[in-house]
Each structure stands twice: as structure tokens, then as C-alpha cells.
Amino acid sequence: MKHWKKLLSLALTLALALSLAGCGKTDPQDTGAEDQTQTEEQTEEPVSESYAIAALKGPTAMGLVKLMSDTDEKAAQMLDSSKPYEGEVGNLYTFTLAASADEVSPLLMKGELDMACVPANLAAVLYQKTEGDIVTLAVNTLGVLYIVENGNAVTSMADLAGKTIVASGKGSTPEYALRYLLSENGLDPDADVTIDWKSEHSECVTALATGAATIAMLPQPFVTVAENKISGLRTALDLTEQWDALDNGSALLTGVIVARREVVEQNPAAVDAFLKDYAGSVEWVNANPADAAELIGSYGIVEAAVAEKALPHCNIVCITGAEMKDKLSGYLQVLFDADASSVGGALPGDDFYYGA
Incomplete structure (x- = not known):
């Protein structure tokens, strides 16, 4: 730090x-x-x-x-x-x-x-x-998660069946977003795919660069870092697009800023x-x-x-008030319905949303 x-x-x-x-x-x-x-x-x-x-x-x-x-x-x-x-x-x-x-x-x-x-x-x-x-x-x-591949086998979420995905962010947004999208596309995250969790995104890039892995879930700007380092690496899936395709009334979010009450x-x-x-x-x-x-x-x-190359794909925003509550509460509801522990066991109250 x-x-x-x-x-x-x-x-x-x-x-x-x-x-x-x-x-x-x-x-x-x-x-x-x-x-x-x-x-x-x-x-x-x-x-x-x-x-x-x-x-x-x-x-x-x-x-x-x-x-x-x-x-x-x-x-x-x-x-x-x-x-x-x-x-x-x-x-x-x-x-x-x-x-x-x-x-x-x-x-x-x-x-x-x-x-x-x-x-x-x-x-x-x-x-x-x-x-x-x-x-x-x-x-x-907003959504900054992507599936990248050194190859051409993956063009849909279903194509991840039987594959190993290196990723970081276990216990936070990346894990729950990936598990939800796999489940919604008919795959059991615990049986149909192998998720190899790393402690940092840079470890995923290293695994791809050394050939220890061919598929990874990465956020920007690490997608750009990996593409610059690894010949033939391509963006196979935009997880924001995959989420939007479900048309469930929510949006894939990555980060928020919080304060002590x-x-x-x-x-x-x-x-x-x-x-x-x-x-x-x-x-x-x-x-x-x-x-x-x-x-x-x-x-x-x-x-x-x-x-500079990654910024257009990073979806950096500052959404506050009622719009923030609408987007965030919808996203947390989806996670809660899929796995209550992903949001702490219960949905937060209205006092969680400042200015809403």
C-alpha cells in the first residue's frame, strides 16, 4: 500500500x-x-x-x-x-x-x-x-470485466464449459459476477468450469504470459496490459454485454465509493x-x-x-443520488437472489444510499 x-x-x-x-x-x-x-x-x-x-x-x-x-x-x-x-x-x-x-x-x-x-x-x-x-x-x-483468451475457442459463455479460467477478486464483484453469468448460461460454476483464483490481477497476466493459462477474467486496464505483453491474446467476451443480454433490469457494476456514517x-x-x-x-x-x-x-x-488505450473501456463514472440507488440496489438484488452471502447476508437499508 x-x-x-x-x-x-x-x-x-x-x-x-x-x-x-x-x-x-x-x-x-x-x-x-x-x-x-x-x-x-x-x-x-x-x-x-x-x-x-x-x-x-x-x-x-x-x-x-x-x-x-x-x-x-x-x-x-x-x-x-x-x-x-x-x-x-x-x-x-x-x-x-x-x-x-x-x-x-x-x-x-x-x-x-x-x-x-x-x-x-x-x-x-x-x-x-x-x-x-x-x-x-x-x-x-460500471462494468470493466472481460474474458480474454490466447486462442479462438471461446465465443460465448457456454464455450467456457470444461475450461480453466484464471481470475482474481474472489469474494468480491468479479467472483459473483462470473458465477452469476455462468449460472444464467446453464453452467455450474463449481462443476462445469475450473476457476483458478489468484490474489492479484497481475498474477493472472503472468499466468497468461508464461503459458500456464490460456483463458482469464480480467478488468481494464489489465486487459490492455495483457494484450500489450502477449501476442495473440484477444478479448473473447465483454461481461457487461453478457449481463445486459440477460435483460434482468439491472446493470453490472464494479465499484463504488463509500464513507463512514x-x-x-x-x-x-x-x-x-x-x-x-x-x-x-x-x-x-x-x-x-x-x-x-x-x-x-x-x-x-x-x-x-x-x-490511454484502456480509458475508453474503463466505464469510469460518478453516479449519485436516486440514479445511484436505482442502479446499485438492482445489482445487489441480483447478487442477493443468487447468493445472499455475496452482499453480507441481507440487502442494505435505504440509509445505505447517500442523497437518495
Whole structure:
């Protein structure tokens, strides 16, 4: 897991505190009681907050890179002793990049993170584990899963019968999506196919590259990574298309961003400001793939050349409110009907969906 330096986090928090304190200063000789009261009211519930956010090295982190870059730039300006910072403070963010959700969940549950990008079904599991302490703020990634093959034997889900599929993401969205699609296409995931689970997507790419496997389930941008490394590798199935073909009223989702309930309840205005910042970052990334790819490479998420090629297929979004609830609840219902444990044993309540 990659952490920003603690010193930077402390400096940003101090800068935020001093900024807010400065906004609340009044001189009783220069202002009346009414102005002073208004100032006190404004400082009681400041919009600005400092949030610790984690994302996985993949599409969710890719959608955040403009916000990460803007935060870096702001931090440099605030810590520049040669001149006072004159810009708008707003929220301040520190980011953690992780290889898997297993690294993120404990930190979120212990309160060491305020927000985290996690697989969609894991959000529901964490909601149950914490007795409702997890709130979903937005859907940030739609379907990004693909079946790739070094060969030409697979053109439909039925063609996977008798095959071995290397994959990662056991216990989260990839596993449950694959099992559901296999079942809906008449295959028993435990008997008709062999799923060889790896701990990370990069292990699946290695298995393909060494010839240890010929078929894998991969998300973008790892599909692009694999195609660049392995001659003859092709995308055999788009699992989003396979899901849509079922016409079950739901959509295949990959990731969401969640927050601890305490964070949301303490300052909803600051959370709304974050979502605005996040949406702006996603919009910029989708509109500027070349520039976004350079940032993605600079943060070590994936190589810039790979990122630029993969971005159009990553389905990065920031869907909030009622639309978020509609899409996410439909997806979780499908998973629940197939295997209740995939969403923590029960469907989350309405308080799971922020702003809906």
C-alpha cells in the first residue's frame, strides 16, 4: 500500500484549521453584534474538511487522478513559505493507493480512512459488518470485466464449459459476477468450469504470459496490459454485454465509493463538496484521456501508454443520488437472489444510499 507522507497530511490539516480560524476572526471595534453573530454561525459548520481516501490501483483510482493532482498543487502552494496562500481552501484530501480491497477494508472499519473506493458488493458486506456504519456516496465504475483468451475457442459463455479460467477478486464483484453469468448460461460454476483464483490481477497476466493459462477474467486496464505483453491474446467476451443480454433490469457494476456514517453526518455539506470535486475529476479524465494517462502513469497506477488505450473501456463514472440507488440496489438484488452471502447476508437499508 502506498501512503502519502504523514507530515504532508498533518501540514494540510493544520493549514485547513488555520484557514477556517482566520475566516472566523472578528474585531469587535470594527463590526457590530449582528455581523459577529453571523460570523460565529458560519464558523460553527464549516464546509471544508480534511478527508483520508483510499482507492484501488485500477479504474477507481484513475477517475480520481485530477483531484489528486489538484490536491498536490494546492498542498505545494499552501506549504510554500515564500508567499502566503491566497486561493480558496475547500476540502483537503490525502490519498492511499492499494493493490486490493483487503488492504482497505480494515482501515476503513477502524476509522483510519474516511472514504474508500471498494467493489460494489463489498460495500454492502461492510454495511452489514459495521451494523450500518457504511454509506455509499456514488457508483464510480460500471462494468470493466472481460474474458480474454490466447486462442479462438471461446465465443460465448457456454464455450467456457470444461475450461480453466484464471481470475482474481474472489469474494468480491468479479467472483459473483462470473458465477452469476455462468449460472444464467446453464453452467455450474463449481462443476462445469475450473476457476483458478489468484490474489492479484497481475498474477493472472503472468499466468497468461508464461503459458500456464490460456483463458482469464480480467478488468481494464489489465486487459490492455495483457494484450500489450502477449501476442495473440484477444478479448473473447465483454461481461457487461453478457449481463445486459440477460435483460434482468439491472446493470453490472464494479465499484463504488463509500464513507463512514460519522463522516457523512458530521458535515454533509463537505461531503457534497467532495462529490462535486470527484465528479469534476471523472469528467476531466474522460474528456482528456491523453493528459489523464500521463497523470495516471505519474502516480504509479498503470503505465501512461496502457492507461490511454484502456480509458475508453474503463466505464469510469460518478453516479449519485436516486440514479445511484436505482442502479446499485438492482445489482445487489441480483447478487442477493443468487447468493445472499455475496452482499453480507441481507440487502442494505435505504440509509445505505447517500442523497437518495
